[in-house]
Amino acid sequence: MRVWSKRFILFHWLLVSTIVLGYLSIELGFEELHFLIGYALVAPLVLRLYLFIFGNTYERLSAFAVIKDFTKYLKNKESYIGHNPLASLVMACMLMTISILFLSGLLLESFLEFQGLFVSLALEVSKETTAFIKNVHAYSFNLLLLFIALHLAGLGLSYKEDKTKHIQSIFTGRKNA
Ligand code: HEM
Ligand code: HEM
Numbered sequence: 001m002r003v004w005s006k007r008f009i010l011f012h013w014l015l016v017s018t019i020v021l022g023y024l025s026i027e028l029g030f031e032e033l034h035f036l037i038g039y040a041l042v043a044p045l046v047l048r049l050y051l052f053i054f055g056n057t058y059e060r061l062s063a064f065a066v067i068k069d070f071t072k073y074l075k076n077k078e079s080y081i082g083h084n085p086l087a088s089l090v091m092a093c094m095l096m097t098i099s100i101l102f103l104s105g106l107l108l109e110s111f112l113e114f115q116g117l118f119v120s121l122a123l124e125v126s127k128e129t130t131a132f133i134k135n136v137h138a139y140s141f142n143l144l145l146l147f148i149a150l151h152l153a154g155l156g157l158s159y160k161e162d163k164t165k166h167i168q169s170i171f172t173g174r175k176n177a
Helices: 006-027 030-041 041-055 061-076 085-113 126-161
Strands: none
Touching: 006 030, 006 041, 006 126, 030 041, 030 085, 041 085, 061 085, 085 126
16 A cells, blocks of 8 residues: 655655765765755755655654653554554654754854854854854764764664565555555
8 A cells, every 4th residue: 555655755865865965975075066955855855844744644744742652662563554653762852852953953054154054143152152053963873873864773773573664665665554
């Protein structure tokens, strides 16, 4: 059965591409490219917001309500068609961390480089505030790496007994019910 729409699949791989390219660009010292890729992150984030409201049953914000079944899931390991409670928790953390990474990046570009969306605030912020936002950007990236590792570990663990074609679903949109 179809679980993820084509839009959801597009959102996922746009998100993955911007995160990977965002990291590579700053590591290789291409700052301007880093800002451009950073701005491109708005596409998957807006698409996800749209899907939270207009997506299918498994994509809407309400699908994250399964997080409340967390302890029940750990005991019984029931199978879920959409995200399971544990995966939902990790994914909600990823989405929140990415939003913080995005916002702190926008502020940082304005405060450090005197360009970008918040440049009008640049002269009013103290050095301490800028240093704080720099830390927020750096730490949120490190936190994201941890969540990505958990996400991939979860997928890896489910790989062997994956009767639902869970991993393939992010390419095909389909799972075995
Ligand atoms: C695609 C998602 C992003 C990733 C993965 C990412 C990652 C990083 C990393 C790893 C650093 C180095 C942090 C450190 O160790 O000090 C950094 C620095 C920075 N990023 Fe991002 N970032 C992203 C989005 C953005 C956005 C949206 C902007 C603004 C348009 C931005 C602007 C900056 C700035 C100004 C710096 C500081 C450079 C410096 O220290 O001089 N980033 N980013
Ligand atoms: C930078 C690396 C990655 C990031 C940041 C990332 C992020 C995410 C996020 C945020 C979601 C939740 C979607 C939502 O409901 O909003 C998700 C779901 C998913 N991702 Fe990733 N992902 C990454 C890499 C991968 C890779 C390499 C694969 C496997 C080939 C993968 C497979 C999946 C699958 C199968 C789901 C749906 C899980 C389910 O059925 O519950 N992801 N990913």
